[in-house]
Amino acid sequence: MPEAILLKDIDTLGEQGKVVEVSKGYLRNYLIPRKLAQPATRGAMAAEQSRKEAAERAAREFAAKAVDNAALLNKTVLTIPRQTSPDGRLFGSVSAQDIADGIRDARGLRLERQNVHLPEVIKNVGTYMIVVDVVEGVSATVKTMVVAQK
Numbered sequence: 001m002p003e004a005i006l007l008k009d010i011d012t013l014g015e016q017g018k019v020v021e022v023s024k025g026y027l028r029n030y031l032i033p034r035k036l037a038q039p040a041t042r043g044a045m046a047a048e049q050s051r052k053e054a055a056e057r058a059a060r061e062f063a064a065k066a067v068d069n070a071a072l073l074n075k076t077v078l079t080i081p082r083q084t085s086p087d088g089r090l091f092g093s094v095s096a097q098d099i100a101d102g103i104r105d106a107r108g109l110r111l112e113r114q115n116v117h118l119p120e121v122i123k124n125v126g127t128y129m130i131v132v133d134v135v136e137g138v139s140a141t142v143k144t145m146v147v148a149q150k
Helices: 024-031 042-074 096-107
Strands: 003-006 019-021 037-039 077-082 089-094 122-124 126-135 138-148
Touching (some): 024 037, 042 096, 042 126, 042 138, 077 089, 077 096, 096 126, 096 138, 122 138
Antiparallel strands (some): 003 037, 089 122, 126 138
């Protein structure tokens, strides 16, 4: 039986990159034309191994960069000016999108507003500690100061 390297996840055979034994006709007539697998030659096996190593290296670098970004955000102090009434209440509020935009302007990091965790919208002048998810599993706390606009 010939061996094949799976190029995509297939429920009945296995995950991407796995070497499986399949019949010659199944490989030639079904898997190869649909680009689901390729014959497991020495060159293809070496290429798959190098692809796996590159993917693992990229994942490690991504995780390290996320930790560095979280450390940078922990040191960040955002200042958000807003119009206020004389008693310190805002005309409007400061939302998660405002904080995400402030982080992008201050540090150049693009965060989705869903990654900014506000217990409630900010409606008063003051200092707030806001938790932000940099990536899944890596969080940072950003000190946010809402001040009266002059």
